[in-house]
Amino acid sequence: MKVRVKWVEGTAMVGESGSGHALVMDGPPDAGGRNLGPRPMEMLLLGMGGCTQFDVLLILRKARQAVTDCVVEISAERSEADPKVFTKIHAHFIVTGRALSETRVARAIELSATRYCSASIMLGATATITHDYELRDLDDMAVA
Template identity: 65%
Template structure:
């Protein structure tokens, strides 16, 4: 896997993935940015959320759960000193579907956290306190 990050101006950078996709990252105005994209550390959290969500949805689809919506809300805390690394990250999954089996949702979240989500497991191994929770919401058309 390979990516390139190119400086544009001020605190703005363009990230280009090896798969051919681009994303703008920018800083706040007080750091020379124009607030035109997510911060790099926000991108890291977005990556964790994407990785975990990919796993959870794959497992729920394999177990034939009728999911109509899945989101993960991520809250993180950072150290007060430099480097301002993440110290805690909590992922809360909200899965909505018709006739969802709560045990299946719980198992998918647990397996993602403990076995499959490379990003989450890597951060946990680096000392970040990772936690996960979920709620299964019944879809009412």
């Protein structure tokens, strides 16, 4: 896997993935940036969110779960001292579907966290990572 990051100006940069995608990253104005894109450290959390969601959805599809939506909200704390690594990360999954098995959703999240999500496992070297979830059943929502 390869990526390329090209400095543009100030603290702005363009990241190009080996798969042919590009995005702008930037710093905050107080560090010389113009706030043109996410911070590089935010990208790490976005990557973790995408990685774990990919795993969870794949596991739930294999389990024949009728998932119609999945959102992962991630919050994190960083060290006060340099290097300002993540020290705590919490991932909250909101899984929507029909007749979802709570046991299967919990197991999918656990498998992603402990076995499959490379990003979570790498970040877990410096951070305590926790997870929780909520299920939203479309059939229950239609009645309400």
